[in-house]
Amino acid sequence: MPSYKSFPLVLCLLLVCALLSNCGGGATPKESASATPSITPAPLPDVGSMIKRMITQDGCKDFTAEMRISSEDQNGKREHLEFKIQRKYSNDRTATFLSIPAPAEDTDKALLAIEQPDQPTQAFSYLAGLKRLTKINSDRQLGFHGAKVTVQEMLGMELGQYEHSAGERVKSDGESLIKVEFKEKDFRNLAFPRIVGFFRENDQTPAKFELYDHHNELQKRVNVEVVKQIQNRETIMRLAIEDLQQKLNVKVETRKIDYDRGLPDSLFTEQRLISFINNAVRKPDQQ
Numbered sequence: 001m002p003s004y005k006s007f008p009l010v011l012c013l014l015l016v017c018a019l020l021s022n023c024g025g026g027a028t029p030k031e032s033a034s035a036t037p038s039i040t041p042a043p044l045p046d047v048g049s050m051i052k053r054m055i056t057q058d059g060c061k062d063f064t065a066e067m068r069i070s071s072e073d074q075n076g077k078r079e080h081l082e083f084k085i086q087r088k089y090s091n092d093r094t095a096t097f098l099s100i101p102a103p104a105e106d107t108d109k110a111l112l113a114i115e116q117p118d119q120p121t122q123a124f125s126y127l128a129g130l131k132r133l134t135k136i137n138s139d140r141q142l143g144f145h146g147a148k149v150t151v152q153e154m155l156g157m158e159l160g161q162y163e164h165s166a167g168e169r170v171k172s173d174g175e176s177l178i179k180v181e182f183k184e185k186d187f188r189n190l191a192f193p194r195i196v197g198f199f200r201e202n203d204q205t206p207a208k209f210e211l212y213d214h215h216n217e218l219q220k221r222v223n224v225e226v227v228k229q230i231q232n233r234e235t236i237m238r239l240a241i242e243d244l245q246q247k248l249n250v251k252v253e254t255r256k257i258d259y260d261r262g263l264p265d266s267l268f269t270e271q272r273l274i275s276f277i278n279n280a281v282r283k284p285d286q287q
Helices: 047-055 270-286
Strands: 015-020 030-035 062-073 078-089 094-102 110-115 122-127 132-136 141-144 147-150 162-164 168-172 175-184 194-200 206-212 218-230 233-243 248-259
Touching: 047 162, 047 175, 094 270, 110 270, 122 270, 132 270
Parallel strands: none
Antiparallel strands: 015 030, 062 078, 062 248, 078 094, 094 110, 110 122, 122 132, 141 147, 162 175, 168 175, 175 194, 194 206, 206 218, 218 233, 233 248
């Protein structure tokens, strides 16, 4: 529960030709020419490998992360949400279980999501009062204390569901970045059919993202503020999100993360989702 420096390369070719001619009869004109060698641009990083590192959390088998979302609206009103992500990577799927430890009134909310190659993500929620398991798409908005966040965002943007460009160098605030265009694959039910990502060229970590809606209008700006090495893996520790539509400023922080803990498949089932939510609903009644 997710960058590169680049500056535009300029190919310079200087050709200096001096034509010297003598005014006297029978003189042989002399020519001298010199040219500076062309500057060969450095090759771009392997964008495919760079993105794969990001969407597989730097190649781990699984992880458990404790996260916090803090939002502030244009009137200065602030809200906080704690959530926990358990994720397991396999050859044929990525499974995610997301739960909310705080605030107390939201602890009965949880989400199970299964991402498979070349298929739309399948996400599930459970309504204990109706005893109904509900399938939801990636573009579904989830409401938390007045703010709305899509399933796609909670899953870390699902960049594996996009085609991407080969990348190009750009310069931003004096930093050399690799700009990558992401275009939604057909029939993936994503909230943001187009994403523009920027990765730092020197270490290939993500720097920022721009999220566009189905009308190609910019909806959110995401800045990656802190990336750290945790257990020898590049880990995004803090994001700053400018939500242009809801007029919110949002911070997403990774408060704790553990990699490769050997999470069992039994954590990522519909039965576990139902049991988890039923137990959360009963707890207040037992107090």
